[in-house]
Amino acid sequence: MKLYKTYEDLPKIKLPKGQEVSISDSTLRDGAQMPGIVLKVDHKVKIYEYLHNIGIEKLETFVYNDRDRNAISMMLDRGYEFPEVTGWARAATSDIDLVLDIGAIEETGILMSVSDVHIFDKMGLPSREAAEEKYLDALQYAVDHGLRTRAHIEDMTRADNTNFVYPMIKKILEIDPKCTIRLCDTIGFGIPFVDVEEPFGIPEMVRHVKEELKAVNIETHCHDDFGLAVANSIAGYWHGANWSNVTFLGIGERAGNAELEKLLLFLERRIEGFDKYDLKSLFEFAKFMEREIGIRIPRNKSIVGNNVFAHESGIHTAGVIKNPFTYEPYPPEVVGGKRAFLIGDSSGIEVLRFKVEDTLHDLLDVKISVEKNDPRLRAIQADIQNLYNNEKRVSCISDEEIQAYVEKYFLFEPIVEKSMGRKTL
Numbered sequence: 001m002k003l004y005k006t007y008e009d010l011p012k013i014k015l016p017k018g019q020e021v022s023i024s025d026s027t028l029r030d031g032a033q034m035p036g037i038v039l040k041v042d043h044k045v046k047i048y049e050y051l052h053n054i055g056i057e058k059l060e061t062f063v064y065n066d067r068d069r070n071a072i073s074m075m076l077d078r079g080y081e082f083p084e085v086t087g088w089a090r091a092a093t094s095d096i097d098l099v100l101d102i103g104a105i106e107e108t109g110i111l112m113s114v115s116d117v118h119i120f121d122k123m124g125l126p127s128r129e130a131a132e133e134k135y136l137d138a139l140q141y142a143v144d145h146g147l148r149t150r151a152h153i154e155d156m157t158r159a160d161n162t163n164f165v166y167p168m169i170k171k172i173l174e175i176d177p178k179c180t181i182r183l184c185d186t187i188g189f190g191i192p193f194v195d196v197e198e199p200f201g202i203p204e205m206v207r208h209v210k211e212e213l214k215a216v217n218i219e220t221h222c223h224d225d226f227g228l229a230v231a232n233s234i235a236g237y238w239h240g241a242n243w244s245n246v247t248f249l250g251i252g253e254r255a256g257n258a259e260l261e262k263l264l265l266f267l268e269r270r271i272e273g274f275d276k277y278d279l280k281s282l283f284e285f286a287k288f289m290e291r292e293i294g295i296r297i298p299r300n301k302s303i304v305g306n307n308v309f310a311h312e313s314g315i316h317t318a319g320v321i322k323n324p325f326t327y328e329p330y331p332p333e334v335v336g337g338k339r340a341f342l343i344g345d346s347s348g349i350e351v352l353r354f355k356v357e358d359t360l361h362d363l364l365d366v367k368i369s370v371e372k373n374d375p376r377l378r379a380i381q382a383d384i385q386n387l388y389n390n391e392k393r394v395s396c397i398s399d400e401e402i403q404a405y406v407e408k409y410f411l412f413e414p415i416v417e418k419s420m421g422r423k424t425l
């Protein structure tokens with residue numbers, strides 16, 4: 001019989017294809033496209049440093065203006081081996097020239113928009129053949145100029161993959177067999193399950209590109225319009241992709257992208273043999289994004305929200321006080337977070353006892369045990385319950401208020417002594 005009593009007891013799972021997997025970050029590219037935010041050069045460099053500390057292998061950036069170029073030069077000046085700074089270009093030689101002008105960039109993505117609405121309406125091209133020719137010409141140009149390439153197959157989950165996209169990817173791989181084929185779920189139509197028909201099933205898409213077309217580098221880039229971006233990214237890894245392109249906090253166009261931090265946590269905590277990333281700065285990184293870039297982080301946001309290690313309800317707090325394994329999926333230190341116990345309308349006596357003991361310790365600098373049936377503790381509980389019963393109070397009881405209750409009932413006012421005929425401290 002297996003006993004799961006510590007985090008170490010929990011079995012990790014294996015990626016079924018057993019491939020080495022990596023992460024490329026698009027916070028500085030797709031993330032920067034998020035309406036209402038502006039990433040300044042200093043922000044980009046700081047984000048680069050956080051990504052470096054985590055151990056992210058690669059990032060991509062635009063090269064269109066002086067701010068892009070200054071940020072690139074400052075990132076490269078750091079001299080870090082990773083993340084590799086790579087470029088991003090439309091399928092146009094003029095864009096690829098901008099990447100080449102940087103000199104130190106060795107890899108670029110090339111945008112290849114494949115759905116009919118993109119080919120005919122967005123770009124105004126006369127045919128799929130014209131689009132293919134444009135994309136292959138751009139790719140050939142990049143290869144001829146010594147760049148490693150990624151083909152960003154835009155809007156693939158709304159394209160005619162069988163008749164147009166897959167044959168084109170075959171030609172891409174003839175030009176550059178190592179080209180990373182980025183499967184872009186541009187507006188989040190992808191579905192993470194097997195046996196889903198073309199063009200929606202991420203598993204089938206990855207399988208086809210890997211097994212039928214023999215691509216050696218496959219990456220997903222998934223948007224979160226239907227809330228499936230992380231599931232689709234993991235489905236990509238599950239079925240043989242070796243890269244996932246994501247953004248920190250999922251920032252990006254519309255509903256954003258798959259979240260970097262979610263993918264990291266999944267790999268680090270759930271997948272066997274995954275200790276190459278260091279997640280300890282995630283919480284601090286999120287605070288930086290909130291403070292400096294103005295991204296409001298919902299308190300229940302996985303991994304980095306303020307509530308992720310906060311406990312209020314009676315049953316949960318009583319469990320976590322005894323053993324955090326009861327209701328915490330991993331220790332807060334893993335992501336640089338901190339546990340908090342809060343008193344609110346769903347709290348019971350045990351967490352109040354714990355908070356009162358803690359407060360007494362802070363006030364008196366000695367450890368004092370308080371019993372659950374201590375009348376002073378029960379008096380505090382009654383006062384707090386009254387607050388909620390009046391339906392006026394809509395927030396937790398702050399630590400300062402707990403201190404005031406402790407001072408009132410345990411240190412200054414002998415009201416419980418009077419009513420219960422007992423001696424207080």
Ligand SMILES: CC(=O)SCCNC(=O)CCNC(=O)[C@H](O)C(C)(C)COP(=O)(O)OP(=O)(O)OC[C@H]1O[C@@H](n2cnc3c(N)ncnc32)[C@H](O)[C@@H]1OP(=O)(O)O
Pocket residue numbers: 030033062064090091092111112113122123124154186253
């Ligand atoms: C799904 C994505 O996230 S794609 C990335 C989106 N991000 C951005 O657009 C931010 C960076 N973009 C920019 O700085 C500017 O749009 C630039 C520098 C690329 C181009 O600027 P402009 O010349 O002013 O063009 P504008 O922004 O008005 O239009 C975009 C152009 O890109 C073209 N384009 C779109 N997809 C592709 C493609 N796959 N290959 C080549 N060109 C493309 C459009 O057809 C359009 O050109 P057109 O007006 O001649 O039809």
Ligand SMILES: O=C(O)CCC(=O)C(=O)O
Pocket residue numbers: 030109111152153154155182184185186187221223
């Ligand atoms: O560069 C890419 O990844 C493709 C464009 C994109 O961001 C997308 O398809 O969502």
